[in-house]
Amino acid sequence: MSQTSRPATGANAVLHDLPTAALKAAVQAANIGVWHWDLTSNIIDYSDLARCILGLPRSGPVTTETVRALTHPEDLPRTREIARRALDPDVRGSEVYSYRIIRPDTGETRWIQAHGLAEFGLVNGVQAALTYSGSIQDVTESRVLRQALEDQSARLQLAIEAGDLAVWDLDIASDTISPSPEMNRLFGFPSDATPSAEDFRRLYAPGEEDRLKEVSAAQMADGGTKVQSEVRYVLRDGRERTFLLRADIQPKEPPFTRAIGVLIDVTDRVRREQQVTTIALEMRHRLKNAFAVISAIASRSWPASDKNEGLKWFKGRLQAISAATDLMFRINAEALLVADLADRIIAPYRHPDHDPITLEGPDISVPPALATPLAMALHELATNAVKYGALSVPEGKVTIRWEVPPDGSIRIVWQEMGGPPVKAPAQSGFGSTLLGSALFPPPHRVEHNFSPDGVRYSIEVRTD
Template sequence: MQHPADFPLPASARAPSNSQARLELATRAARLGIWDWNLLDGTFVYSDRAREICGLPPGEEPLRLEQVQACTHPDDLPRTRAMLQRALDPAIRENVPYEYRVVHADGTVRWVLAHGAVEFAPVDGAERAVRYTGTLQDITEQRQLREALESSRARLQLALDAGRMAVWEADLRNDVIHGSAQFNRLLGFPEDASPTMEQIRAGYPPGERERVEQEGRAALARGELFFETEYRYCWPSGELRWLLLRAQTLFEDGQPSRAVGVLMDVTARHRVEEKLRTSEARLKLAQRVGDIGVWEWELSSGNARWSPEMYMLFGVDPQAGISPEQVWREGVLAKDRAAVDEAVRRSTEGGRPLDIEFRIRVHGETRWLRSKGTPVTTPDGRVRMIGVNQDVTRAHRQKLALEDRNRALQEQAVQIGRERERLFELSRDMFGVLGFDGSFRAANPAWSRILGHDEASLFARPFLEWIHPEDRMAAAAVMDGLERGEPVPPFESRMQTSHGGWRWIAWTAVAEDELVYLVGRDATHEKLAAQELEAANRQLRQQIEGRERVEATLRQMQRLEAVGQLTSGVAHDFNNLLTIVLGNIDLLEMVVQEPKVRRRLELMRQAALRGATLTSQLLAFSRRQRLEPKALDLNGTVHGMSELLKSTMGGSVEVTTRLQPGLWSALVDPTQIELVILNLAINARDAMPVGGSLTIETANASLAEEPQQPGEPGPGDYVVIAVADTGTGMTDEVRARVFEPFFTTKDVGKGSGLGLAQVLGFVQQSGGGVRVQSAPGAGTTVRVYLPRARALAVAEDAAPATRHRAPTHRGRRLALLVDDDVAVRDVTAARLRRLGFDVLEAGSGGAALDLLDRAPQVDLLVADFAMPGMNGAEVARQARSRRPELPVLFVTGYADQAALAVVGDERVVQKPFRDDELERMVLAAAGG
């Protein structure tokens, strides 16, 4: 066996021989084993102590790695191998102690603590581990002690958790407290919190902390080191809890320095005690309110114990000191006392409960008590009777009154019987008694008075045969229900009279003892009156419904009129602004060639055009847009839009058309109807997010009924175009609001809510109406009814392509421009100059007429229609009075159709100017 000094160590680690001796002495004293692993040849050298620790036989021969690993516990072998690899890796060089188990030859398992150090050196040009040296220590006993301690701590913690106890320690000098996680829970804090003393003290209700501290000081003053109390505590959440505090005070230098103890939540016990106290109080209150007393009587000795309520039943003060025997003897009537004693004797001898009533005298008044008791035998053989007494005087008096009342009722019953017989004979209602087979058993004279049959004729036929054949089945069902014992409602039937006619009878029927009792009332006149009333009510309902439809239509028209008035004013100012924006964009595009700038100008143009479209939609639903109705073939319109619709719908929506042959011509604005179809198709597409089918159908329709809802068409001939989808559909609430302006079910930014309102406005302005059919999950169909044109539809020529015209060569012409808006006038003048005109500008009608009088030659008058003071129409009228041949062109953002009707569509250019519309109209008006 080699000594530690014999192990080859690095030169830097070698020490004098006396150091080696001390090392050997230290290892022996510490009972350490030493090992040395030569990683170059794979041999282990273990000291005697190391072999003993690992359960290897003694010897000096080197060991192999397989021998060392064979004594390692199989469960720990993967972990030790992983740690060994990290220690020998030059890139990691992990050097940590580790514990593992070894198994001796006799099966003994020991715990070992290993410390090692690795020596690295260059080998074949690479650095690697060449030697691993270390110590082994048997720590089985320490491990067992540690596990026992942890187990003890776990059991202690389990006991604390089971008892819901929290452990705490307070530093009294520094006013600091530490507690377990349960301590935080009991005080209403999170388990991982570290509450301060201020936070903890904040939970004491007013005066509670002072009381606890006073009790603690009093215990110390008495020399008691242990202190226990209960107190209320309010959690941060506001919940009030009851806590039990047990503490021991520790002293240093004669002064309290620390306190340790436990804390328990006793809220549940306090609540139970509170409920018990409440229950006892309620029991006492119930005894007093119910005049109930509790007693206990020991038969052998005659001793009795009474509750205070028992004394009060006998009219005796419970504090007067009178024994129950004396109160009983003096209070119970003598004639009843013997009966009570006999009843008690029988109850105790037979072991049966006691229940008896008797009388007592209380302040000169006789009262009745009811006594209930149960005999109980004690373990020593003594018999006791326990029970209650209740004052039942009122019940006795009520019983006597009830008996008197019954006698009176019996006399009344005899009288009522006589009166009923008289009523049966004289009643104007038909009383009858039938068997379940319908045969008559009895009938009063009213049957003969109402129906005209004598009693013999009536009894000759069953009841059902007298009933009208149409009512007989319902009456038979009533009879069957009565036979089954079911309650039946009142019913009516027609009964045959002696002269062959029929009378309405209202019946009430009940069954008892296999007989049916009938009461019939002649309701013929009421029935006729009810029929007349129903007819009158139907007529009234129709009138009310018609009035409601008219009122609903009027309200809708009033709303549209109010919005229309608003939009007319908005359209004028808004269109002026858009004219300025678009006009200046056109001018900038003529002088700017930079691509980026031109792209931004185009974005500005698109935004301005969207604003113009919004204005157009506002005017459409308010029915203030300018329309050019023509006789139109809607089949051709739908056919011409097929490709546009298919591209708009996308690949997920199938577009189908069903066009009726021989379709009437519709009187409608061609441009606007295309927008209507496109609007409805886009709405349908949005209602089919995962795809579906869109069907566009045309048809002729002749309506005769009045509209049921605002917006529906009235009577007349119509050409119908229907747009149907297979989308999500609409609820009744959404369908009722679908044409309201700005109402939309789409997400914010995905719809203005004007699409369908624009459709309704255009259609109603054209003289038609709209109907919507929809249900959730069943798709939507919108039918647009357009007025029939009496003339045949004429195909329109394609509009000539507009193009800029160059100025003529006959010299520049002169245009007089009048507009009250300077910016709009500036833009319009610039566009006129591009057409080769010299421009005279005027800001008002009066200024324009002055210029006209002074100018030698004016070739064209361009006037804003809506101007303050003198509008464009008045300016044109006075200008033509001066120069009758003067061409006039109006530019306007105004929407009053009545005012524009006197001008003519061929002389009106809408603001903002779109494409080359202004240039086309100017050249057409000026003849060049």
């Protein structure tokens, strides 16, 4: 009734010659279940492993209704269509496909990969499927892993698009950069263009290529393989943009063969920082002029009887305030020790005959980016203490203490004692805002306690 099969050749011949025991051992080792459907008798036979994979009893009949009942409802139309195509003599489909089942024994949803192949013959003179045999394999773990990788890739793509950044990959030996739509978008190339590494280098702003080489050499001088720098480019339409470049050079030891990294468009941030710098410099200039005017007025109007002592002390205090102002508005300066920063800020409030302020802590450097916020915070706390707190009375004391917690941050604690009774403010003013999110947004932290015995502020800044 069935057609004569062609002689098996090549790998098929080897498979054909394997004894049944060897084939059984192979599918067992691969954790593959086998099924066979005799369409002439409508009997479906599943191997023990196939039954285990599907969550079926080890014995008992298996019907098409059984298989349909355990197939996930959302996948049933597709598996039906695949079976229909496989059993159609004009199509004879044999695709590998995946679908979900709901195990009848545990109720658990599992992913199954299946492959079926029908044999055809003449039935009453008409071609028809005689048997439908195949294999099944539980691929839930690999499917879940693949889905997790796809989700991770999708999240990364969203982050790339939302953050105006592009991932790049440079083959150093061939000087070939892998094209990407994100890189093309940042640099103004068509999305399907394939610019060369040299095409990107031509867009460096004047002097930037040499500067980047110097920065890279300095950062890798001690055996490091990571480079980070802001780089200016002049795009093809004449616009100047600033990108933050981060690169990982591979392998860890020369000769280096690959560089992979990201570019982040930070143009708007850089422009805002430039505006803030300009305003800060202008404010510092105006304050210095104001201090000079105040000093001149004091020199002319100070009582002659007190010029040797009083005027000298007043000008010294004024000069100390001026120095603290310089520190608050310093631009691109080197790191300072916390002790030096605190000493310079609170100098106007100390006196050789009566020093109400105590500094305590180890030698800790303050990164340049944090020097100005900390200086402004200490200045604000000192000003408040003079107006309302411990420094407003002769017996008042202030202790400034700093330390490095286990997480590597810097914690500075301002503690007042001996001043007037403290009352918490009824509402937050500019000073509270300044000492909070304005100067120290997350992940930095600021805590305050308006204890009746004295105000306590704790400022914890992250340095990473």
